[in-house]
Amino acid sequence: MSQYLVDPDTHAVFSTDKATKADLLRAEHLFLGLNCFEPGQTQRIHAHHGADKFYLILSGKARMAVGDDRFEAGAGALVWAPADVPHGVDLALERTVMLIGMSPPP
Amino acid sequence: MSQYLVDPDTHAVFSTDKATKADLLRAEHLFLGLNCFEPGQTQRIHAHHGADKFYLILSGKARMAVGDDRFEAGAGALVWAPADVPHGVDLALERTVMLIGMSPPP
Numbered sequence: 001m002s003q004y005l006v007d008p009d010t011h012a013v014f015s016t017d018k019a020t021k022a023d024l025l026r027a028e029h030l031f032l033g034l035n036c037f038e039p040g041q042t043q044r045i046h047a048h049h050g051a052d053k054f055y056l057i058l059s060g061k062a063r064m065a066v067g068d069d070r071f072e073a074g075a076g077a078l079v080w081a082p083a084d085v086p087h088g089v090d091l092a093l094e095r096t097v098m099l100i101g102m103s104p105p106p
Numbered sequence: 107m108s109q110y111l112v113d114p115d116t117h118a119v120f121s122t123d124k125a126t127k128a129d130l131l132r133a134e135h136l137f138l139g140l141n142c143f144e145p146g147q148t149q150r151i152h153a154h155h156g157a158d159k160f161y162l163i164l165s166g167k168a169r170m171a172v173g174d175d176r177f178e179a180g181a182g183a184l185v186w187a188p189a190d191v192p193h194g195v196d197l198a199l200e201r202t203v204m205l206i207g208m209s210p211p212p
Contacts, residue, residue, distance in 0.1 A: 004193075006173035006184040010172050025156035027158035027188050029135070029209040054134035056205065058161065058182070067108035076164070078112040078205075085111075099162065099184070103135040 002056065008058060012036050012097045018041055019089070024099075031105035037062065037092035045088035053102045055082040060096025062089050114164060118142050119205045124139035125149055125195070130205075143198035144166065151194035159208045160186040160191065166202025168195050 009020040011034055019041045022034040022102070035043065037060070045065055062073040066087040073079050081087035089098075117128040117140055125130040141149065143166070151171055155176045161170070167180040172193040179185050187193035195204075 002172065002175035002177045004175055004186055004191075005170075005177050005179060006186070007182070008184055009182060024184065025160075025186055027209075029156075029189065030160070030207070032160060032184070032186070045184040046146065050135075054131075054136070054138060054207075064111075066108065066207040069108040069110055069112070071108045071111050072203060073111060076113070078114055078130065078138070080110055080112070080131055080138070082134070087112075099150075101136070101207055 002039045008034055008099055014038055014095065023058040028106050029103055029105070031102045033100050035089070035098045035100050037096045039092055039094055041092045043089035045086050047084050047086045048102060048106070050083050051102050051104055051106065052080070052083050053085040053100065054078060056099040056100065058099055062093055063091045065090045101104065112130055114140055114205055120144055120201065125198070130146065132211050135209055135211070137208045139206050141179050141195070141204045141206050143195065143202045145200055147198045149195035151192050153190050153192045154208060154212070156189050157208050157210055157212065158186070160184060162205040164205055166200040167196065168199055168202045169197045171196045174184040
């Protein structure tokens with residue numbers, strides 16, 4: 001298989017203890033990974049100084065927090081947090097897998 | 107709706123003349139958009155000097171080109187091209203929508 005082809009589904013891992021992360025790729029300017037949640041799990045609100053971030057919901061549904069906004073995002077939705085804007089996952093409403101991207105990489 | 111929530115599906119546009127593009131968001135360090143193909147359409151091989159790029163296949167299937175590699179990528183697959191590595195879409199095998207990301211933005 002090509003080094004340039006990645007199947008995110010095969011990297012998803014879940015834990016009943018807490019939300020998990022998996023790295024997919026790290027380039028000079030861009031990092032991509034997965035955030036995986038069981039229903040009821042959360043990701044604390046945080047901000048990345050000088051780094052833009054997005055979440056693409058691959059499966060499931062979650063209530064997201066970006067800035068002062070709170071909203072539900074289901075499979076196919078794109079959520080983004082410009083540099084320095086606080087963001088997180090208020091609550092995973094289902095088993096949820098998110099592709100996340102950050103630039104520059106952490 | 108929150109300014110931080112985007113539904114890529116609603117931005118997909120198709121043309122029988124050629125593959126189309128749609129911008130989704132442009133932040134300081136990151137650009138996200140869509141590339142939309144009818145079956146049989148292509149994207150010429152090109153490279154981005156100093157910018158990392160990824161394609162996430164949202165729907166459909168295409169034969170991709172990255173470096174010397176040629177491979178099929180279907181819905182859910184992630185394809186990436188590090189800065190300066192030539193890449194393109196050899197052939198869309200179905201009606202195909204790809205989320206693309208580039209960092210830094212073009």
